[in-house]
Amino acid sequence: MNAQTWSDALWALLALAGLVLAGAAHLPARPLVRASRLLRRIEASTVGYVAVLVAWMWLGWHLFAR
Amino acid sequence: MRFGRRVALAGAGAGAAGLSTWAAMTNPFTAGANAVSALSLFLVVSAAGLRWRRARTAPALRSGTGMEPWWPWAAFFLVVVAWELTCLFLGPRVDHPTLSSLYNSAARLRPVRGACFFAWLCLGAALVRT
Numbered sequence: 001m002n003a004q005t006w007s008d009a010l011w012a013l014l015a016l017a018g019l020v021l022a023g024a025a026h027l028p029a030r031p032l033v034r035a036s037r038l039l040r041r042i043e044a045s046t047v048g049y050v051a052v053l054v055a056w057m058w059l060g061w062h063l064f065a066r
Numbered sequence: 067m068r069f070g071r072r073v074a075l076a077g078a079g080a081g082a083a084g085l086s087t088w089a090a091m092t093n094p095f096t097a098g099a100n101a102v103s104a105l106s107l108f109l110v111v112s113a114a115g116l117r118w119r120r121a122r123t124a125p126a127l128r129s130g131t132g133m134e135p136w137w138p139w140a141a142f143f144l145v146v147v148a149w150e151l152t153c154l155f156l157g158p159r160v161d162h163p164t165l166s167s168l169y170n171s172a173a174r175l176r177p178v179r180g181a182c183f184f185a186w187l188c189l190g191a192a193l194v195r196t
Contacts, residue, residue, distance in 0.1 A: 007161060011163070011168065014149065030134045031134070032135050032139065033134040041133065043193070056186075056189055059186065060186050063169055
């Protein structure tokens with residue numbers, strides 16, 4: 001396997017891990033918090049809200065304008 | 067749901083779809099891409115500013131205090147950020163693609179670009195609704 005294959009495989013593994021975490025958060029036993037609830041907790045403080053908003057702004061500008 | 071709220075939601079959805087279509091037709095580093103991105107940023111940040119005074123009374127983020135464990139998400143994002151930085155500095159990009167370069171490859175297809183823009187607007191709308 002070359003470096004590109006390793007990189008792609010790791011990104012795919014991380015994407016799968018994210019899906020597993022999101023799925024696990026929706027199980028009845030709730031082994032971890034849902035991402036949406038976690039985000040709302042972070043946004044509960046003014047500093048957290050501004051940080052999330054700035055991150056959202058940077059993401060959009062970075063992906064779509066630059 | 068009240069009628070007025072439904073109309074507002076439908077209008078916002080139509081507006082987002084229009085902006086996404088516009089974004090899908092632009093290329094990065096062009097005036098069109100700058101304009102559609104800047105307009106979207108302005109709309110969402112303005113709406114967020116209008117709701118700025120809303121009370122935010124939820125307790126601080128802590129595991130084990132009325133909330134399920136959040137550390138798996140923190141560990142996950144740490145790994146993602148670590149690998150992103152590794153790819154960023156390791157190079158060349160073709161061997162070690164970053165999330166941005168993966169997105170750029172996918173966004174050569176205009177429908178993908180439009181769908182990503184729409185998803186980004188939905189995230190922005192979720193921030194305003196909070």
